[in-house]
Amino acid sequence: MEGGNVMFDFSGASIEKLIVHGVGNELKEENLVLSQQCTNISEDSLYNLLGKFFFQRFKNNGVYSFEHETSLQYNEVYQYAKAIFDDINNFSNSSQRIAKHLYKVSTHPNIKKGELCVAYIKGGILDEFEHDAIGIFKSESKDAFLKISNDKDKYVINWEQGVDTNKLDKGCIIFNYQKEKGYKALIVDSGTNIDTKYWIEDFLGIKKNSSEFHRTKVLVDACRDFVKKDFIGEKTDKIIMLNNAVEYINSNQNFNLDDFTQSVSQKNECSNELRNYITDYAKKMDCHNIESFSVDQSAVKSIKRSIKNLIRLDTDIEIKINQSKQNDMQYLEKGFDDKKQMYFYKIYFNEEK
Numbered sequence: 001m002e003g004g005n006v007m008f009d010f011s012g013a014s015i016e017k018l019i020v021h022g023v024g025n026e027l028k029e030e031n032l033v034l035s036q037q038c039t040n041i042s043e044d045s046l047y048n049l050l051g052k053f054f055f056q057r058f059k060n061n062g063v064y065s066f067e068h069e070t071s072l073q074y075n076e077v078y079q080y081a082k083a084i085f086d087d088i089n090n091f092s093n094s095s096q097r098i099a100k101h102l103y104k105v106s107t108h109p110n111i112k113k114g115e116l117c118v119a120y121i122k123g124g125i126l127d128e129f130e131h132d133a134i135g136i137f138k139s140e141s142k143d144a145f146l147k148i149s150n151d152k153d154k155y156v157i158n159w160e161q162g163v164d165t166n167k168l169d170k171g172c173i174i175f176n177y178q179k180e181k182g183y184k185a186l187i188v189d190s191g192t193n194i195d196t197k198y199w200i201e202d203f204l205g206i207k208k209n210s211s212e213f214h215r216t217k218v219l220v221d222a223c224r225d226f227v228k229k230d231f232i233g234e235k236t237d238k239i240i241m242l243n244n245a246v247e248y249i250n251s252n253q254n255f256n257l258d259d260f261t262q263s264v265s266q267k268n269e270c271s272n273e274l275r276n277y278i279t280d281y282a283k284k285m286d287c288h289n290i291e292s293f294s295v296d297q298s299a300v301k302s303i304k305r306s307i308k309n310l311i312r313l314d315t316d317i318e319i320k321i322n323q324s325k326q327n328d329m330q331y332l333e334k335g336f337d338d339k340k341q342m343y344f345y346k347i348y349f350n351e352e353k
Helices: 044-055 076-086 088-105 193-204 212-227 235-251 257-264 271-284 297-306 326-331
Strands: 014-023 064-066 114-126 129-139 143-151 154-162 170-175 184-189 206-208 254-256 292-294 310-312 318-320 332-337 342-347
Touching: 014 044, 014 088, 044 129, 064 193, 076 088, 076 129, 088 114, 088 193, 114 170, 184 193, 212 235, 212 254, 212 271, 212 292, 235 257, 254 257, 257 271
Parallel strands: none
Antiparallel strands: 014 114, 064 184, 064 206, 114 129, 129 170, 143 154, 170 184, 254 292, 310 318, 332 342
16 A cells, blocks of 8 residues: 555565453443453454454554653553564563553543454565564444344344454554664554544554655655646646656755755746645645755655556557656657547657667
8 A cells, every 4th residue: 555654565464463352441440351362363264354454444644653751661552562572472461561551541431442452463564665563453343243044944134243344443553663763653543532642642652753754755745646736737747747856856865845846847837836735735744844854765766666657548558758857758749630639649769679
């Protein structure tokens, strides 16, 4: 999956360990039930359903990292995750500590009880590299399901209550990202503002990562979104602008917004519109200091792969334009044929390769 702030992929991920705890609301005097052993998930159908349940709800809403006003050693979930990453034999014990910590902060009357699943995951991809990860998933909502069975000469309908695999209420996947102090995490939270505060701040103690990687990705995504608007009419000019944007961040270690907008929009003369659009887009994505920052070159490779340099025509023909300078477009002309009442592209070349 690839999106606004981060590239991640769970298609090749495997769940190595899974343990489930029951976490109630301490204020309501609901119980905390701790499992002593991991759950057996060797059956293929169950394993596949769990993969769908755990991974499909994660969207492109940014990367988070652990924080604490004094020191990360006082962030409980960070320390329990670190203990697991340091030694997998700590998995069960640390998962219990995670459940106890969640129970301790579940003190608002609106917080619902539920099952807390803690998983050890291998093969998850973040920023194009595989990392071991720890998944923390809480299921609160229960739905009614009809169970229809055949009993001799008639059908019997009953119902059961269970968890809908399409509705993960809360989730966090912590990647053992060695280069990043505090690891990197993705989150799911489908609750209210109160739920969000207790899950993200009180329990996990994480904040959205506004790193240089994040800024670099947001910048290009803003340009990609900009060219979809009506500021630029021709498809070729849209591709040129995106290519110039990538070329700029690939060639400049230090990013400057004014210099960037002038460089990538020379022909279209829309630098002011582009600058305002990038600034507003960054604010919406909670991305600060977009005017000037150090480009993260590790983001450039994934950005290049995300840019689509194709002109798709309704006649099932595609024209691929490699990254180029604007004056290289002299070899491609667009026109209109009055006789056929159709647009056309004329391509100039010296020889076929």
